[in-house]
Amino acid sequence: MLRLESVTKSYAGRRVIDDLDLLVRAGETAVLIGPSGCGKSTALRLLLGLAVPDSGRVLFDGIPVTRETVSEVRRRVGYVIQDGGLFAHMTARENVTLKARTLKWSTARIAVRLEELCELTNFPSDGLDRYPVELSGGQRQRVALMRGLMLDPDVLLLDEPLGALDPMIRFSLQEDLRHIFKTLGKTVTLVTHDLSEAVFFGDRIVLMREGRVIQQGSLESMTREPADPFVTEFVNAQRGHLLS
């Protein structure tokens, strides 16, 4: 469904993505994990056409992501980022329905979809007319998720969606997210730096470092047959979290 082929990307002379190959199959949840600066967020941005590769190809459902196709690709993708990326001047409702309104959806259609989304994301519908500053961090992420899901995309790309939340809220949202991924059968790519979160969500964990994939598969395979001493080091460093 999503494919990066030999992609290289540099920012200001620094190679962030280095000859990266990555494949995400339809319906699976792939988690990109790695230390800060390993290129995991950039990989998501490349998939969405928010960053353009210096070399290599980006494919979405077999279509090369180019200036011409990027609109179609974006319409089929929901994108959720760490702090939600909500527009502060719009209510939750306005944030969620912005794109549908520019596409001239009918009021009735919008209302039906909103109701479904509130139920799906466990968002209280009386919060729809609040502004982002009036919502809690968890609620903001639920609104961001609703915005991402509004057009019923095939793919969800989430960049540290739980990163800014405190543990309790994080836990409840984590549960809800996994439920949503599974019931909707979406193709999901999630970026995190937290191994326990990766294990929780991921059908497949993709460990990255310095713009390349070091190893992918299950945590178990990484522990048993580490491809590289870095894998063991990374896993061990996070083991404390896993046990707690």
Added chain:
Amino acid sequence: MGRRLLQIQRVLVATLIASPLAAQDPASTIVIASKSFTEAVILGEIAAGVVRNAGYVADHRRELGGTRVLFNALMSGDIDVYGEYTGTIIQEILAELDLQTEDELRAALRERGILMTKPLGFNNSYAIGMRPETAARLGVSTISDLRGHPELRIGMSNEFMDRGDGWPSLRRAYGLAGDNARGLDHDLAYRALDGGDIDVMDVYTTDAEISYYGLRLLEDDLSFFRTYDAVYLYRADLETRAPGVAAALRRLEDTMSEASISLMNAQVKLDGEAETAVAGVFLREALSITGVVREVSFGGRLWLRTKEHLFLVSISMTLGIIVAIPLGIVAFRNPRLGQGILGAVGMIQTVPALALLVFMIPVLGIYAPPAIAALFLYSLLPMVRNTHTGLVSIPPSIEESAEALDLSSWARLLQVELPLASPSIMAGVKTAVVINIGFATLGALIGAGGYGQPILTGIRLDDTSLILEGAVPAALLALLVQYLFGLIERVVVPKGLRLKRAA
């Protein structure tokens, strides 16, 4: 430079804060102008009186500017009549022609479409004055005697400092040191001399202050100063356009004397009478003309100036907003071009206001247009800068969220970027309008009217109540407008940006 700063300062110090020209039928209205000193204003009022008596509508633009501005305005047709001095025309305006006789002068003026009355009867020459104590103590009685006292502090009126027949050539003729000569406002110079801040100044021989302060006038032992007979200059086309005007002005020939004009100056400057009233008395006594003096009530004046001031501010601000916000957007979308735009609007701000006004006179004439143009230019910087700043400070994550939603460039601008930048843009607009209201008082320097008018007159007459008559409404207007923009802000800035973050 010093002069410009001083003039800016004298308006701005008095206030921190403009007016439509009353709708006039240009064909039937005779525009009379005066220079920025009392005698000129009295001559303007007297001319307005005889013109009205002849059945025309007279509009007196008081204190419109200096010699050059008025002469150019007369040539271009912005004004029809003003009072001038023969010596000034010969020595300053047409100095390059080296005119010798009055006939040569008349011929030279006629070539330029300008006619001149015969002398009004008094000679208002320049003289050099000192406090009598200082002159006596140093034994100075002639201008030549100044050579022996290079330590004396010389303060000359701004115009005299720069004029061809002024300080530079006086200094050369007498071989004076005088590197320390400073330019200052003529009316302030009397106070500076009296207060001991300067020792030597130039005076007009008909100035009321000479006798009031008991100044000692130094003998012009080299006969440097020429004769400065007061006359009216008027446009030759008045002969056909308004034939009675020239005849009316000619009734004033040879009706005044040094003593009578000096007395009128004293009545205004020292006794606090209005120029209009003094001119009215003269017209009644000398020409038996009555009923032409129009005293405008305080409320009427205030209303007129408020209209004038608001006119300047509203037109310049509207144009400013229309231009500045798009410029800020362009600067944001195109960072390279943006550097140039921000640099250019910043540079405009460094041009002194008076200089900007004067630069625009040749292009836009006098009155409101150059004032509006200058105010427009000055309003750009805060608005362009704040628009740009508001847009560039939108977090990249928000920009990417908008991009990920695949909003068109326009939708992004209108629905996301501009609303998010609106608090910053509104702050820029509010800053610009308050500065604009303050700067608009400078419009009075080129005849645009507004609250600057009474401030200018108040400075000339050392009349604090007149200064306040301009300064107080200007300050109140600034407060009111700021309050109104606060209300507009509530509409323009989206609610979600005005709320406090939840605890």
